[in-house]
Amino acid sequence: MTFNGTVTRLVIRGGTLLDQAGERVGDVAIEDGRIAAIDDSIGDVQGDTVLDARGCKVSPGFVDLHVHLREPGKEEAETIETGSRAAALGGFTAIVAMPNTDPAHDAVSVIEFVRAQGSKAALCEVLPSGCITVGRAGTQLAPFAELAAAGVHLFTDDGNGVQDPQLMRSALDYAGPLGIVLAQHCEVSALTKGAVMHEGACCSRLGLPGWPAIAEELMLMRDIELVRLTGVSMHFLHLSTARSVQMVRAAKAEGLPITAEATPHHFTLTDEQLSGYDPVFKVTPPLRTRADIDAIKAGLADGTIDAIATDHAPHAPHTKEVPLDEAPPGMLGLETALALSISELDMPLAEIVAALSWKPAAIAGVADRHGRPIAVGEPANLTVFDPSHAWTVVPAQLASKSRNTPYAGRQVHGKVRHTILNGVAVVVNATATR
Amino acid sequence: MKHLLAIDDLTADDIHRLLELTDHMVEISGRPIPKVPALRGKNVVSLFFEDSTRTRTSFDTAAKRLSADTMNFTVSSSSVSKGESLRDTIETIAAMGVDAFVVRHRSSGAPQMITRWTNASIINAGDGWHQHPTQALLDCYTIRMGLNRRDGFDGLHVAIVGDIRHSRVARSNVQAFAALGARVTLVAPPTLLPPSLEGWPVEVSHDLDSLLPDLDVLYLLRVQRERMDDALLPSLHEYSLLYGLTDARAARLPPHALVMHPGPMNRGVEMVADPGELPGSVILNQVTNGVAVRMAVLFWLLGSGGDLSEAP
Numbered sequence: 186m187t188f189n190g191t192v193t194r195l196v197i198r199g200g201t202l203l204d205q206a207g208e209r210v211g212d213v214a215i216e217d218g219r220i221a222a223i224d225d226s227i228g229d230v231q232g233d234t235v236l237d238a239r240g241c242k243v244s245p246g247f248v249d250l251h252v253h254l255r256e257p258g259k260e261e262a263e264t265i266e267t268g269s270r271a272a273a274l275g276g277f278t279a280i281v282a283m284p285n286t287d288p289a290h291d292a293v294s295v296i297e298f299v300r301a302q303g304s305k306a307a308l309c310e311v312l313p314s315g316c317i318t319v320g321r322a323g324t325q326l327a328p329f330a331e332l333a334a335a336g337v338h339l340f341t342d343d344g345n346g347v348q349d350p351q352l353m354r355s356a357l358d359y360a361g362p363l364g365i366v367l368a369q370h371c372e373v374s375a376l377t378k379g380a381v382m383h384e385g386a387c388c389s390r391l392g393l394p395g396w397p398a399i400a401e402e403l404m405l406m407r408d409i410e411l412v413r414l415t416g417v418s419m420h421f422l423h424l425s426t427a428r429s430v431q432m433v434r435a436a437k438a439e440g441l442p443i444t445a446e447a448t449p450h451h452f453t454l455t456d457e458q459l460s461g462y463d464p465v466f467k468v469t470p471p472l473r474t475r476a477d478i479d480a481i482k483a484g485l486a487d488g489t490i491d492a493i494a495t496d497h498a499p500h501a502p503h504t505k506e507v508p509l510d511e512a513p514p515g516m517l518g519l520e521t522a523l524a525l526s527i528s529e530l531d532m533p534l535a536e537i538v539a540a541l542s543w544k545p546a547a548i549a550g551v552a553d554r555h556g557r558p559i560a561v562g563e564p565a566n567l568t569v570f571d572p573s574h575a576w577t578v579v580p581a582q583l584a585s586k587s588r589n590t591p592y593a594g595r596q597v598h599g600k601v602r603h604t605i606l607n608g609v610a611v612v613v614n615a616t617a618t619r
Numbered sequence: 620m621k622h623l624l625a626i627d628d629l630t631a632d633d634i635h636r637l638l639e640l641t642d643h644m645v646e647i648s649g650r651p652i653p654k655v656p657a658l659r660g661k662n663v664v665s666l667f668f669e670d671s672t673r674t675r676t677s678f679d680t681a682a683k684r685l686s687a688d689t690m691n692f693t694v695s696s697s698s699v700s701k702g703e704s705l706r707d708t709i710e711t712i713a714a715m716g717v718d719a720f721v722v723r724h725r726s727s728g729a730p731q732m733i734t735r736w737t738n739a740s741i742i743n744a745g746d747g748w749h750q751h752p753t754q755a756l757l758d759c760y761t762i763r764m765g766l767n768r769r770d771g772f773d774g775l776h777v778a779i780v781g782d783i784r785h786s787r788v789a790r791s792n793v794q795a796f797a798a799l800g801a802r803v804t805l806v807a808p809p810t811l812l813p814p815s816l817e818g819w820p821v822e823v824s825h826d827l828d829s830l831l832p833d834l835d836v837l838y839l840l841r842v843q844r845e846r847m848d849d850a851l852l853p854s855l856h857e858y859s860l861l862y863g864l865t866d867a868r869a870a871r872l873p874p875h876a877l878v879m880h881p882g883p884m885n886r887g888v889e890m891v892a893d894p895g896e897l898p899g900s901v902i903l904n905q906v907t908n909g910v911a912v913r914m915a916v917l918f919w920l921l922g923s924g925g926d927l928s929e930a931p
Contacts, residue, residue, distance in 0.1 A: 378849075389813035392727040392749030392790055397814070462728025506706035506736075508726030510747075 193234065195610060196227050197603070200238025200569060203538055204245055204559045213243060215565040218608035223561060236603045236610060238569045244538045245556045246278025246309075246566035246604065248545040249519065250339070250368075250446050251422060251494035254280075254311070256302060257295070258287030263499035265299065267586040268519070269308035271497070273611045274584050275519040276568035276601035279310040279546070279555045284321065285344040291316040291327040293335045300336070308611050308619060309604075310566075312549055315340045317356050317367060323348055326356055333363050338550030341368035343422060344469075346404050348374055353408065357417040366444075366548065368420040369408050371429070372470065376400035381509050383456040383471040391459065393509065396471045398426040405429050409436045409443065418442035420548055423496050425451045425470040427480030434489040444548050445484075446494035449525040450516060452481045454591060464505045464512030465589050468498070471514075485540060486532050492545035493537070495522045499587035517590040520583050525592070527572050527599030534572060542568075569603040576600055584617065622741045623916055624730050625750040626794040634759060634798055635771070637915050641760050644911035644918070647684065658687035661718040661921050666709075667744070668694045668724040673882065673906070674744050678721045678753075681913035687718075687921070705729065706736045713737040718921055722746070727787075740920045748785050754881055755791035757905055757912040759799060762836055764908070765877045765901045772801035778830055780806040780862055781840030781889055784813050784851075788881045789840060793821055804830060806862065810851040811842075827862050831871040837899075838879045839864060839889045855888045863891040869899075877901050 195215040202211050202223070212227040213220055229235070249272065255263040265282070272280045282299050284290030290299065296313045303311025315337035316327040323345060332340070340360070346369060347353045353369075360367055377400045382388050384395025405421060409432060412419050424430060424445050433445045450468060455475055458466040466472060484490040498515025505512050526537045546556030557563040575598045580588040604612035611618055620628070629637070647655055663682040665675050675691065682689045692712060709720075719740040722730045727747030734741050745751040762777075763769060777796050783789040783805050796803050797820040804822045805812065816823065824830055831837070842862075846852045864878065869892050872878070878899045884890045894900045 384814045386815040386817035389815040390790075390818065392747050392787060394748075395814050462731050503704040503706070506704040506732075508705060508724065508729040508732060508747075510726045511705075 193232055194221065194230060195605065195608065196233050196235045197238045197243055197567070197569060198227065198235055200241045200243040202559045203242040203535060205543060206558060207535065213559065213567070215605065215608045218565055220559065220561050220563050220565050223559065234610065236569065236613065238602070240573070241569045241571045241602055242534065242538070243559065243567060243569050245542045245559065246568050246606070247276045247523070247541040248549055248551065248555050249277045249280040249495050249497070249522070250420070250492055250545045250549055251283065251343070251448070251496045252280040252519065253283045253285065253498045253515065254299070255499055256286065257298065261501045263586045265302035265311060266306040266308070267584060268497070268499070269303060269306040269311060270617045271519040271583065271585040273308040273604045273606070273617055274601060274615065275521070276523050276570055276604055277309050277519065278566040278568065278604065278606050279312055279549065279551050281312045281314050281339055281549050283343045284314050284316045284341060289316050289321050290314055291319050293331060296332060296335045296337055307606070308617065309606055310551070310555070312339070312551065313337060314343070317342045317347055318352065321345050323352065326352070326359060329360055329363055329365060333365050337365070339366050339368050339420065339548070341370060341422065343368070343370045346370045346372040346374065350407060350411070354411050354415065357411055357415040357419070361415065361417040366418060366420050366550070368422050369404065370422050371401045371404040371408070371424070373400045373403045376403070379510065380471070381467060382459045383473045385456060385474060387456045387459060391462070393459070396469070398428060398473065401426055401470055402428045402432065405432055409441065412436070412441050412443055418444070421445040423448050423451065423470060423494065424481070424490065425473050425477060427477045430480045430484035430489055434484065434487070437489060444491045445489070446492040446545070447481045447485060447490045448494060448496045449518060449522050450591060452478050452485070453525050453529050458591065459509070462509055464507065464509050465516065465591050467509055467512050467514050468516050469514040482530060485530060486536070491540065492548060493522060493526055493540045494545065495519050499585050500589050502588055505589055515589070517583065517585050517587060519585065521578060521590060521592050521597070523570060523601060524576070524597035524599040528597045565605050565608040567605040568601060570599060570601045572599050574598060574600040620920060622734055623752050623920060624734070624741065624743045626752050626755050626791045626798070629798070631798045634756065634795060637756055637912070637919060638760050638763055640915040640919060641908070641911045644914035647914070648911055654684050654686060656686045657918055657922050658682070658685040661687040662690065662716055663687045663719045663721065663917065664690045664692065664712060664717045665721045666692045666694070666712065666723070668729070671723050671745065674723060677909045678744060678913050680910050681917055684910070684914055685917055687917065705732065709733050709736045713739055719917065742916060742920065745787055747787065748790070749787050750791045751787040752791050753909070753913055753916055754788050755795035756916065757909040758792055758838070758879060759795050760908045760912055761879065761901050761905050762877060765904065766835060766875065772796060772799040775801040775835040776804065776833055777801045777836040777838060778804045778806050778827070778834050779838045779840065780827060782811045782842050782846065783807050783840070784811050786840050792838065793819060797821070806830065808852065808861070811846070828868065828871070831868060832873065834872060834876050836877045836879060837864070837872060840881070841883065841885055842889050859888050859891060863889055865891045869897050872899060879905060881905070
């Protein structure tokens with residue numbers, strides 16, 4: 186409502202709508218947080234805010250299943266506000282906040298704090314994940330039911346895999362009736378002691394300890410069998426190897442209730458990037474080989490991998506200005522995910538948007554309000570992007586508090602122009618409004 | 620050339636020229652007053668993030684024989700634990716005016732990272748498992764003199780025996796020996812080889828005994844006790860049984876063959892025989908040649924740019 190009592194409309198004009206139903210041209214009018222009208226051409230009413238969408242797709246907002254916001258605990262790297270701004274600029278209307286903060290997401294008070302900070306920033310919906318084990322220490326189950334009652338849907342010890350098979354089995358059994366989803370960071374830690382990069386020809390030449398593919402694949406294999414045993418569904422985070430894709434494909438063909446995600450860096454960069462010893466390319470799981478990239482792309486194309494997730498992992502510059510083995514793993518992702526997906530994936534645009542929007546929305550348990558079809562009455566969480574807009578990644582221009590993008594100087598195409606969160610334009614012309 | 624980070628920064632020709640320059644440095648070292656003014660006014664800083672008295676002393680001696688000023692920094696704990704980034708450490712010391720940093724670091728790649736934060740020359744004095752280029756050069760010089768092979772190593776067969784996987788010496792020596800034309804065989808249990816040897820100009824054997832009669836150089840690497848903790852070896856005793864140089868094995872080497880070791884030796888493990896009684900042992904020559912080779916490298920990078928006519 187404006188001061189004189191008239192309703193302010195937001196009109197997205199001149200774009201092509203792209204959702205589960207396919208593509209069609211149309212203008213969208215938004216009032217009171219919901220889509221009020223869709224028409225070939227919606228005329229101006231005084232007081233309307235008009236967003237130019239010519240040359241753009243108008244799609245349901247993107248949902249990122251995997252974001253490290255660093256608050257509480259490492260606010261020098263990112264805050265919930267700066268991470269939310271990066272998310273909005275990347276077209277995300279909802280992001281799942283990973284639990285490896287300090288303190289970790291294993292208590293209702295932390296969950297409420299993270300959600301409150303997200304609401305205060307009001308740039309995207311921040312969905313706190315919960316820990317699988319207390320303190321992510323891998324020894325005692327976190328209070329699933331209490332955290333679920335506080336609104337947590339996705340549980341993970343991300344950063345750590347749950348090593349103990351008995352504990353993981355028990356976690357699945359206990360989680361079953363709660364309707365939550367357990368998400369695994371697949372890494373058998375005994376196989377990755379001191380590991381810095383993918384184990385293969387490159388690490389052998391560089392004299393760096395390798396992170397073998399088998400460390401991911403063994404835990405994935407174990408967990409697929411635990412899903413079979415318990416019947417409880419699981420999600421697999423940031424899969425990085427060809428064999429992992431193959432295992433998920435086979436398990437899905439058997440009808441097992443699993444989902445999986447892959448990151449843009451795992452379908453764009455190889456271990457050869459580490460040849461200059463630059464810690465900006467250090468990430469967990471590590472950058473792998475061309476064959477793995479091809480497999481991840483094929484997995485996304487045939488739906489084996491459900492979602493593109495960023496694993497956005499900000500680190501303060503000084504923490505990356507040390508030797509590789511001392512540097513923390515992780516790279517920025519929120520503001521480059523769409524462009525890299527459009528630039529690098531040989532998939533129809535609608536399927537890329539599916540992997541960025543409604544498929545992860547379902548996994549995150551927010552399909553009632555994100556990733557919705559574009560229809561009258563639906564919540565207005567929308568992303569307007571120009572798929573052909575060419576731009577160059579410049580670290581200093583990113584909204585994240587950190588600068589650790591591995592794509593500095595890379596030419597890409599595909600850019601978010603506007604992002605609408607609950608009917609409010611939080612990004613207009615590629616600039617955050619708050 | 621500005622830095623010496625790895626052997627593959629050098630062509631075979633570069634290596635030959637450095638070895639010729641080393642001849643001059645050996646001559647200087649033999650003078651009654653082994654000192655020339657070639658690098659007077661240059662400031663050479665040894666920056667050792669990992670303790671190594673012998674390598675630091677060798678570089679220090681080399682710099683002093685060329686009349687450079689030297690400073691020593693030993694950084695015992697990792698930069699991170701002190702809350703200072705490697706960049707801060709480098710920029711702080713570089714601000715004092717430095718022409719070359721001689722860097723030893725427990726992390727592979729650290730010397731290469733450092734090149735981004737200073738205009739000084741960086742000389743890699745050993746980084747993690749990656750490279751130890753002056754060791755490779757002094758080993759080449761030792762073979763060149765020991766077997767009288769000034770024109771290269773064509774036809775020579777060198778076996779490098781031991782913990783290849785964790786060895787910067789192995790990585791740099793394989794490149795240097797192969798660049799000069801030698802045939803290189805790596806000898807180790809599979810657990811002490813790198814995960815992949817793709818692109819390495821080497822052959823692999825797990826059977827030292829069958830190789831011995833064919834070798835011109837037997838190069839032994841140090842095997843560390845901690846490898847048993849990682850389940851890479853059952854015991855040092857078993858390693859010694861399979862790969863240790865005993866008197867019996869030494870007797871099966873051709874009479875001209877050289878026995879080398881980068882030190883420090885694990886007596887009773889890879890070196891069971893008394894090296895002082897092995898006729899082919901050139902282990903102390905390696906140490907002596909180390910000073911001359913490092914003089915050559917310092918002069919190459921800080922002096923006249925490798926122009927031999929300008930050599931002292």
